[in-house]
Amino acid sequence: MKITEGLKMIDAGWIRKPAGFRVKYEKLVDGRRVTEHSPPEGSALLDSDVTAWRYAWKLFAACRSEKTDIQENELVNIHVVDDAGEQVKYYATNKYDLFNPK
Amino acid sequence: METQTTKMQRLSELMATSGPELILSLLVLIIGLLLIKWILRGLRNALGKVIQNKTRISVICNSVGVLLFALVIIAAAAEAGLKLDRIVSALTIISLAAVGAIVLFRPLIPTMPFKVGQTVKAGDLLGKIEAITLLNTRFRTFDGKTFFVPNRKILDDIVINYQVTETRRIKLDVSIRSDQDLMLAKQTLETVMIADPRVKAKPGPVVYVLDTSNGRVKLGGRCWVDNAKYWVARCDLIEKARFAIYHAGIVPARPQMDIHHFNDLYRGPVAGNDPENDEGQL
Numbered sequence: 001m002k003i004t005e006g007l008k009m010i011d012a013g014w015i016r017k018p019a020g021f022r023v024k025y026e027k028l029v030d031g032r033r034v035t036e037h038s039p040p041e042g043s044a045l046l047d048s049d050v051t052a053w054r055y056a057w058k059l060f061a062a063c064r065s066e067k068t069d070i071q072e073n074e075l076v077n078i079h080v081v082d083d084a085g086e087q088v089k090y091y092a093t094n095k096y097d098l099f100n101p102k
Numbered sequence: 103m104e105t106q107t108t109k110m111q112r113l114s115e116l117m118a119t120s121g122p123e124l125i126l127s128l129l130v131l132i133i134g135l136l137l138i139k140w141i142l143r144g145l146r147n148a149l150g151k152v153i154q155n156k157t158r159i160s161v162i163c164n165s166v167g168v169l170l171f172a173l174v175i176i177a178a179a180a181e182a183g184l185k186l187d188r189i190v191s192a193l194t195i196i197s198l199a200a201v202g203a204i205v206l207f208r209p210l211i212p213t214m215p216f217k218v219g220q221t222v223k224a225g226d227l228l229g230k231i232e233a234i235t236l237l238n239t240r241f242r243t244f245d246g247k248t249f250f251v252p253n254r255k256i257l258d259d260i261v262i263n264y265q266v267t268e269t270r271r272i273k274l275d276v277s278i279r280s281d282q283d284l285m286l287a288k289q290t291l292e293t294v295m296i297a298d299p300r301v302k303a304k305p306g307p308v309v310y311v312l313d314t315s316n317g318r319v320k321l322g323g324r325c326w327v328d329n330a331k332y333w334v335a336r337c338d339l340i341e342k343a344r345f346a347i348y349h350a351g352i353v354p355a356r357p358q359m360d361i362h363h364f365n366d367l368y369r370g371p372v373a374g375n376d377p378e379n380d381e382g383q384l
Contacts, residue, residue: 011303015296047299047331050338091342094349 018082020045021052023059025075033070037081045083052080053090060099069102076102120183127182134174142167165201172197214239214253215261223262224251269302270332274323274339275312276347277355284311284319290350294343295325300335302326318355 001009022037022045038059039045046052056078065071078099080088090097117124142163149159172193179189216222218231222241229243239256241249264270274295278287288309295307307325314320323343327335347354 007306011306015293017297017301017303018299020299048334048338049298050341051334091345094345 018084018088020047020083021049021080021088022046022083023052023056023078024081024087025056025059025078026070027075028070028072049080049088049091052088053092056080056099064100074100076100123181123183127178127180130181131174131178134177135171138167138170138174141170161205164204168197168200168204212257214256216263216265220263220265222264224256225259227251264332265329268329269326270329272301272323272325272327272332272336272339274325274336274343275320276323276343277318277320278347279353279355280314280317280319282319282352286350287319287321287347287352290346290352291321291323291343294339294346295323298325298335298339298342300327300331301339302328317358320355 022039022041024035024037026033026035028034038055046055059075060078063074065074070076079097080090082088087096089095145166146159146163149162153159175193176186176190180186214234216231218233220231222229222231224239224241227241227243227249229241229247229249231239232242232248233240234253236253238250238252241251243249274291276287276291278284288311291309292307295301301307302325305326307323310322310324312320312322323339325339
């Protein structure tokens with residue numbers, strides 16, 4: 001195997017490089033839980049997971065409520081996903097964290 | 103008053119006799135200039151795809167611009183009803199001379215090593231270029247101060263233009279204690295860089311062992327990102343590397359200094375032997 005072939009194998013199989021990140025959350029619409037993304041699907045992704053997690057936390061901080069059930073205009077289960085829609089570990093805790101889990 | 107009245111009469115006569123021609127020639131001039139601007143923009147874009155050398159593109163565009171400008175002037179003069187023979191010959195000579203000067207002397211003309219909007223360090227100043235005039239350059243530093251720097255001073259100084267190249271290398275140095283798992287630390291640092299979407303795959307990220315002195319191992323991560331994203335990417339990578347090293351269970355190096363105290367080698371002044379302190383004898 002040539003070096004270039006080996007490097008291609010490493011690029012493809014070792015660590016997946018995501019194209020970007022979105023914040024995924026749930027909210028109530030007409031009394032039903034719906035899942036949404038920010039930025040919405042089809043628009044440009046955030047290129048930084050640090051920015052995405054910070055954005056997710058700010059969304060949580062802006063709309064959290066003390067009640068145990070989901071409220072109108074409240075975003076729950078806020079987390080970061082990559083371009084493939086897979087949940088991303090929070091780099092600060094190395095866990096699949098959720099902000100405002102309900 | 104009489105002179106002004108005469109002038110107004112002459113103007114009204116002129117407008118009556120050749121007013122439409124003058125307005126038409128003015129229109130030709132304005133439309134022609136707009137067309138030149140549009141054509142040059144298209145030409146610059148088209149040449150940018152074929153020719154890599156930006157100076158050459160600029161020379162070609164400027165030369166074409168001068169010739170087109172001469173054509174527009176001739177067309178406007180023809181619409182105004184002026185005799186064209188002398189105008190055409192004069193403009194031909196002037197435009198050819200201008201094109202020749204552009205082609206021959208362009209490399210010799212000192213130009214500023216940056217453009218408006220670029221991030222530059224000139225001398226002690228680091229900031230964005232807001233404007234370039236004949237006499238000075240307006241800098242806006244990142245803390246919001248505006249500096250007017252004489253162009254002469256900039257041309258005499260070393261200038262770093264951070265936006266000439268498209269990519270820039272990030273240095274991600276991490277020091278760990280020398281008793282820690284070196285290979286795990288290298289792998290962790292490399293993973294952080296590879297997993298970031300902004301980090302270029304080619305040339306790929308690399309981790310070097312830079313130093314092993316003072317009870318620590320200094321690792322140097324190197325990776326390339328787009329110039330425009332350099333600062334944020336660098337800060338993010340430093341933050342992520344710090345957490346990744348922590349989660350991998352690797353203990354970072356702390357600044358340390360060994361102090362060796364040898365009692366045998368140093369003795370203070372013995373009482374009675376210190377000439378400056380005779381009280382010891384008493």
